[in-house]
Amino acid sequence: MNLILLFADDFDAHGHAILRDSRRLDHICKVHRAKLGDTLRVGLVDGLMGSGEIIAMDGQLITLQVSLTEPVPPPSNIHLILGLPRPPMLKRTLQTIAALGVKQLTLLQSARVEKSYWQSPQLQPQKIHEELLLGLEQGCDTQFPTIHTAKRFRPFVEDQLPELIQDHDALLAHPYVTTPCPTSTNKPTLLAIGPEGGFIDNEIAMLSEAGFTGVTLGRRIMRVETVVPYLLGRLGG
Amino acid sequence: MNLILLFADDFDAHGHAILRDSRRLDHICKVHRAKLGDTLRVGLVDGLMGSGEIIAMDGQLITLQVSLTEPVPPPSNIHLILGLPRPPMLKRTLQTIAALGVKQLTLLQSARVEKSYWQSPQLQPQKIHEELLLGLEQGCDTQFPTIHTAKRFRPFVEDQLPELIQDHDALLAHPYVTTPCPTSTNKPTLLAIGPEGGFIDNEIAMLSEAGFTGVTLGRRIMRVETVVPYLLGRLGG
Structure with missing residues (x-):
């Protein structure tokens, strides 16, 4: 998982992405071994890529402050x-x-x-x-x-x-x-x-x-x- | 197994290849579903490729009459x-x-x-x-x-x-x-x-x-x- 993909319904009313599923949580915690304040590479499905800073985390969810500025690589023709x-x-x-x-x-x-x-x-x-x-x-x-x-x-x-x-x-x-x-x-x-x-x-x-x-x-x-x-x-x- | 690879010690004194190992026997019988008289694509390790006609087979071994005439594809550089x-x-x-x-x-x-x-x-x-x-x-x-x-x-x-x-x-x-x-x-x-x-x-x-x-x-x-x-x-x- 070189990119954490975010879906529209991951976002709350403040524009933060809230991850709740064990697949992404496990990966972020166990493979990336990420901690509060760390920044992950993220992308919005069908949208831009960028970074997500972990602004809250417990065993049940991770909250990301997301900044999406990077275009995706050009598609294959x-x-x-x-x-x-x-x-x-x-x-x-x-x-x-x-x-x-x-x-x-x-x-x-x-x-x-x-x-x-x-x-x-x-x-x-x-x-x-x-x-x-x-x-x-x-x-x-x-x-x-x-x-x-x-x-x-x-x-x-x-x-x-x-x-x-x-x-x-x-x-x-x-x-x-x-x-x-x-x-x-x-x-x-x-x-x-x-x-x-x-x-x-x-x-x-x-x-x-x-x-x-x-x-x-x-x-x-x-x-x-x-x-x-x-x-x-x-x-x- | 698109090619049956033969080793020097597969060959008997008459130049026939005798296959005894279950890996090749199973593949020839179960995947190729080959019968007596059928011809398989074969190659000699470090040598040429060609054909092997099944001239004898029972549950234990398969005997091939081998003809090796085809060079291998050029190697990668x-x-x-x-x-x-x-x-x-x-x-x-x-x-x-x-x-x-x-x-x-x-x-x-x-x-x-x-x-x-x-x-x-x-x-x-x-x-x-x-x-x-x-x-x-x-x-x-x-x-x-x-x-x-x-x-x-x-x-x-x-x-x-x-x-x-x-x-x-x-x-x-x-x-x-x-x-x-x-x-x-x-x-x-x-x-x-x-x-x-x-x-x-x-x-x-x-x-x-x-x-x-x-x-x-x-x-x-x-x-x-x-x-x-x-x-x-x-x-x-």
């Missing part, structure tokens, strides 16, 4: 489209994308995604929110990513992609092409990454038809949790 | 120097660097590394070997990385770095400089990444003195397990 990962990987991936500043993530059905993954509790909005919160607290950002789900491949490609792709580059990470993945991009980019085992040929054909360019990362096979930061680093968006 | 991560992160990081083709990793003491981490069982050669093996099987490579340990910061910088740095670029990931991290490098590169909390000022001064250039990744704070693939992707080495 990459909209990530990801074959739905298995639940434990999804959990880590949600944290990672939030920490890296991705603001648009579409979780996509694909032939190699097990149908049961869509029933995972990890996809419940509250669980998604918790993982994104951890990522924002890690990376120091206040703006929650938007997570979209596309449970059917073809309707997503035919009905939604044409609009999404406008004014975007569209790259498809694909081991069997020879075009190397570009380094760094300043243009808004859709980046599609297959599930474990990859997209099937028919899906790749549909994505190519829709305007995606296949790019290779070489012959190594990466897990989702590795390929996501690898490509975000490479594209630098 | 990055020598990673990492503030020793806490044990669970070290475990994942070892897998990741092996999967991404890094061949030289130095685990470095730093003021913000807890001394107890050096006593972790995770640093025993057999444990390190196991994690690297998992990474090579994931990424499809046969060449084990070499893991160096430097338990004292100053002697490493003063006695070992001057030789290591010859003919290398030397980059230090550092949040408080403004030089952006370059994208893609063809030159052998030493890449230093601090521990959780970062290198302290004095360490940064010593690394700069030794020839490292500080480069920033922006204001976001990344975990070790995220920053390693992020930077390898960015440098593309």
